[in-house]
Amino acid sequence: MSLDHPQAPPSPPGRPKAKTAPSGGSADASARSVGASIFLAEPRGFCAGVDRAIEIVERALAKFGAPIYVRHEIVHNTYVVGDLHAKGAIFIEDLAEVPPGATLVFSAHGVPKSVEREAEARGFRVFDATCPLVSKVHVEVAKLHREGYEFIMIGHKGHPEVEGTMGQLDGGIHLVEEVADVARIHPAQTDKLAVVTQTTLSVDDAAEITAAVKARFPRVREPKQQDICYATQNRQDAVKLLSREVDVVIVVGSPTSSNSNRLREVAHKLGTEAYMVDSADELQPGWIAGRARIGLTAGASAPEILVRQVIDRLRALGAVSVRTLDGIEETIKFPLPKGLKLDQAAERGLGHLR
Numbered sequence: 583m584s585l586d587h588p589q590a591p592p593s594p595p596g597r598p599k600a601k602t603a604p605s606g607g608s609a610d611a612s613a614r615s616v617g618a619s620i621f622l623a624e625p626r627g628f629c630a631g632v633d634r635a636i637e638i639v640e641r642a643l644a645k646f647g648a649p650i651y652v653r654h655e656i657v658h659n660t661y662v663v664g665d666l667h668a669k670g671a672i673f674i675e676d677l678a679e680v681p682p683g684a685t686l687v688f689s690a691h692g693v694p695k696s697v698e699r700e701a702e703a704r705g706f707r708v709f710d711a712t713c714p715l716v717s718k719v720h721v722e723v724a725k726l727h728r729e730g731y732e733f734i735m736i737g738h739k740g741h742p743e744v745e746g747t748m749g750q751l752d753g754g755i756h757l758v759e760e761v762a763d764v765a766r767i768h769p770a771q772t773d774k775l776a777v778v779t780q781t782t783l784s785v786d787d788a789a790e791i792t793a794a795v796k797a798r799f800p801r802v803r804e805p806k807q808q809d810i811c812y813a814t815q816n817r818q819d820a821v822k823l824l825s826r827e828v829d830v831v832i833v834v835g836s837p838t839s840s841n842s843n844r845l846r847e848v849a850h851k852l853g854t855e856a857y858m859v860d861s862a863d864e865l866q867p868g869w870i871a872g873r874a875r876i877g878l879t880a881g882a883s884a885p886e887i888l889v890r891q892v893i894d895r896l897r898a899l900g901a902v903s904v905r906t907l908d909g910i911e912e913t914i915k916f917p918l919p920k921g922l923k924l925d926q927a928a929e930r931g932l933g934h935l936r
């Protein structure tokens with residue numbers, strides 16, 4: 583996954599304010615990054631929507647027992663999906679795979695209306711783990727549709743969140759993935775057009791595409807608050823700060839994770855070499871060879887245990903200290919759906935992933 587930016591830009595004057603953690607173990611004399619420092623982005627890793635989605639599956643397993651069926655990967659992370667699978671979650675794409683009377687969880691990305699209707703018709707016990715910030719977009723689409731709006735959706739074709747949002751209506755949502763697509767769409771009218779976006783896009787790319795939409799459709803309605811979520815925004819801001827301070831950035835995240843891919847791209851666009859790893863094993867020593875300052879962050883679906891494992895590997899390769907850059911403290915927590923209350927003993931067994 584090497585990128586063609588062999589050199590990081592020079593660090594600006596002044597170093598980041600950083601909280602210093604205890605320094606790492608002894609350096610491996612044979613490693614080529616002996617003495618390197620690790621800089622952790624803040625915030626990184628789980629967001630409130632991912633945390634809630636995982637908790638819903640864990641609670642459903644504790645309350646109703648295995649198996650629990652989950653439509654699509656609950657969040658896009660190999661480790662999380664493997665962990666929940668080991669506990670009895672069965673991940674499916676088609677509701678035909680779910681037996682009658684089963685418990686079904688919708689993933690954090692949301693589902694089209696047709697899936698909701700099918701689940702209801704087939705009588706499953708359903709828990710909806712759609713992130714409330716994705717549901718907010720669904721509600722806005724439904725409301726504006728009743729007012730006669732058509733939509734331009736900025737997002738990635740085939741991503742389940744995009745399919746879920748576009749599937750809120752039977753038509754009238756035009757997908758654009760890049761600036762060039764804006765010229766190709768043909769809405770039935772231009773008086774009532776609104777923009778919606780996938781929540782996990784690059785903030786900068788979305789702004790560029792939105793500008794192109796406005797240039798072609800000057801009266802287009804934009805969301806009062808942007809649809810890109812706080813967690814995506816905060817992690818991209820943090821990786822921008824990180825990228826300016828380090829020689830190389832490592833992003834922990836799965837290849838399917840939109841927001842993790844965007845973090846790597848953001849670092850890359852700033853001219854900093856950047857790589858994404860799904861687990862510590864994927865980290866290649868050559869990426870950090872001779873680098874004194876190694877940046878580390880994680881996408882919103884990547885658990886902190888993976889970050890710790892990458893730190894251990896970097897230490898084994900010679901890194902000697904870990905510092906966390908200052909950043910926004912996130913305190914958002916979303917309420918759980920009804921029907922998942924547990925007794926005290928079961929409560930205590932929850933949450934090692936989170």
Ligand code: SF4
Binds near residue numbers: 690713716841882
């Ligand atoms: S990345 Fe944003 S939209 Fe997606 S689950 Fe997290 S908070 Fe929700």
